[in-house]
Amino acid sequence: MKNRLTQFITYFIFWMLLTWSINIQDVSAGVVVSLIAIALTRDLFPEEMAKFLSPVRFLWAVLYLIYLIYYIILANFDVAYRVIHPALPIRPGIVKVKTGLKSEMARTMLANSITLTPGTLSVDVNGEDYYIHWINIMTDDPEEQRRIIISRFEWMLRRVFE
Amino acid sequence: MSNHVAIGFIAVGVIFDLLGCLGLIRLPDVYNRLQAATKSVTLGTCMVLFGVFLEFGFTAGGAKALLCILFILLTSPTSAHALARGSHISGFKLWEGSVMDKLEEDKGE
Structure with a gap:
């Protein structure tokens, strides 16, 4: 109901x-x-939408949107730089990172956020594994990759959805 | 005054859209192109719509522009995800300069 x-x-x-x-x-x-x-x-x-009846979660969702917009703007300057630069400074590849998020909707939002942020695009999701196309792989260490790609959203999504 | 700000937003939005198109031409392989296309076109189009909202304020048109921003933010990454996943499943290879492909490795297992 x-x-x-x-x-x-x-x-x-x-x-x-x-x-x-x-x-x-x-x-x-x-x-x-x-x-x-x-x-x-x-x-x-999605059944989890009922969670937004609570004002605290709603407030976090609004904060999350602002946080996301900041990263979207960063992402665009990143793309602009790579596209205009004559040498085309890219080092692409698909990396695999794990998330600690449990709720389906949080995982969906995480995948969407990853796509909108600098240099990353989610290609496939399999349970808690995310396969992410990264236009400029900065490090080969999985922990470090996880920290750069996922951690900046995970703590906030946890407050919104879990 | 708000008229100038609105036109500024629309102009910057169009510039970002243009950069996205440039990325579509310059970058190699479907995945890199999707990156440029999704990011720039999302922000570019959202800025154009926000400019429309500033111009019209809280009227029927302005409210629709704001709603469209929300829908674009939700649907554009989803469609990029679907395209990327579809390309990978149908066997499109990454550009030869790519460093790694964990998805391909895991598929083989």
């Missing part, structure tokens, strides 16, 4: 933002459409 409620709140907020008008017709249409959407996507909606 709690899941359905979260689902309803999420869909309804999206509807309200998209229509951007508060009158009785739009709001009641929103309720009906949200209910239909719930019926259609019951199984697709």
Whole structure:
């Protein structure tokens, strides 16, 4: 029930933002459409979304977004530098790193965050192993790779999802 | 005033998009190209949309621009991941200058 409620709140907020008008017709249409959407996507909606009903997690999620945007901007200057540099300074390869995160949604977000941050792109995920394409492999030591790629997000995602 | 800031955001966003396209041409192999394409195009497009939001403020158009930023942040890395994984499964080799391929090694086991 709690899941359905979260689902309803999420869909309804999206509807309200998209229509951007508060009158009785739009709001009641929103309720009906949200209910239909719930019926259609019951199984697709991640159950862990219910966690966001707690304000603390929500706050951490917002902080995480800001933290992520900082790294996205860094990533772009990194790409710009590599693309413009005449010698094309890259040393690519696929590395394997392990995560300590347990929740499915946290792992999904971690994979997405890795893709958006400087020089890394998640290629495959197998349980707790992440295979990551790294445009400029700085070190061959797995521990060091783990520290550079994953640790900067892991502690924060743990607060958001676990 | 906010008009100038908005145009600034859109201009910088377009520059990042351009750099992403340059990366698509210059970098070798599909994985490196995906790197450039995802990162630059995500930030570039988000900045263009943010510029639109600044221009229109909290109106119907501005709110939609903000929502699009959220959706792009969620979907762009996911599609890059799907493309990279698909390429690797269908056997696209890494560029010959690549240092290692742990995924290929683990597949053989």
